[in-house]
């Protein structure tokens with residue numbers, strides 16, 4: 001994702017890339033970030049040093065890298081876009097605490113289509129929550145074989161938003177195996193498929209007795225996430241401290 005963010009930002013005159021951060025063990029350190037992204041050099045080497053003064057930081061990394069990123073942004077009062085998924089509960093609390101000091105956009109998917117589909121999913125769950133015979137919700141996500149976390153942060157977010165529209169005692173069930181017995185009415189099932197270079201696909205199945213609805217949203221490439229993160233970075237400029245998400249950025253927040 002770092003490569004695509006660099007590529008799209010370097011084509012956008014509103015951005016000036018001043019740093020590209022990776023960890024000390026990365027063999028590409030010292031190489032020009034533009035060239036690493038497959039384009040012309042931009043005069044910014046891949047480095048470990050945190051820049052002193054920047055307008056915004058975009059983080060697509062690993063949970064283990066995020067703590068340092070949050071601390072550095074708080075220390076330098078820099079707005080932050082967090083796209084990394086698979087955070088621990090402790091990290092989520094840390095992020096919330098940091099948002100009391102700096103403006104942060106945090107979202108498991110920066111994609112416009114995914115965020116819009118989340119709104120549709122909320123609407124379906126709200127409308128069908130009490131349907132006669134019951135509503136079964138299953139979330140199937142597909143990603144590339146390199147993905148480190150499962151289920152995807154986006155699948156978990158879909159589940160969280162849908163659960164808010166259903167009963168308070170919703171159970172989140174990850175996969176099924178063996179003699180599971182009948183499916184209960186109050187569970188949301190998650191299924192993580194890892195195949196090839198899939199850039200991300202989510203299918204939300206709302207199953208009833210006699211009919212079903214499926215919402216499917218699929219990326220053709222990863223630029224939807226990079227461009228969403230860049231839109232979030234622009235949107236953050238001049239915002240007060242606080243924790244925001246892509247619904248805020250895209251104007252999809254319900255009143």
Ligand SMILES: NC(=O)C1=CN([C@@H]2O[C@H](COP(=O)(O)OP(=O)(O)OC[C@H]3O[C@@H](n4cnc5c(N)ncnc54)[C@H](OP(=O)(O)O)[C@@H]3O)[C@@H](O)[C@H]2O)C=CC1
Nearest residue numbers: 001021022023026060061065083084085107108109110225
């Ligand atoms: N919110 C969204 O829209 C999206 C979120 N994501 C999430 O973004 C994250 C990154 O995804 P992706 O780019 O595919 O993953 P990659 O593994 O390809 O990239 C992660 C990068 O972070 C580097 N890294 C590791 N440790 C550190 C560190 N301590 N400091 C700085 N950089 C470090 C890795 O280096 P090395 O390879 O050497 O370990 C690697 O270059 C994942 O959590 C993914 O789920 C992805 C797409 C969209």
Ligand SMILES: O=C(O)C1=N[C@H](C(=O)O)C[C@H](O)C1
Nearest residue numbers: 085108109147152153154200
């Ligand atoms: O790792 C990925 O690739 C993606 N991760 C995010 C997630 O976990 O939801 C977003 C997107 O689906 C791509």
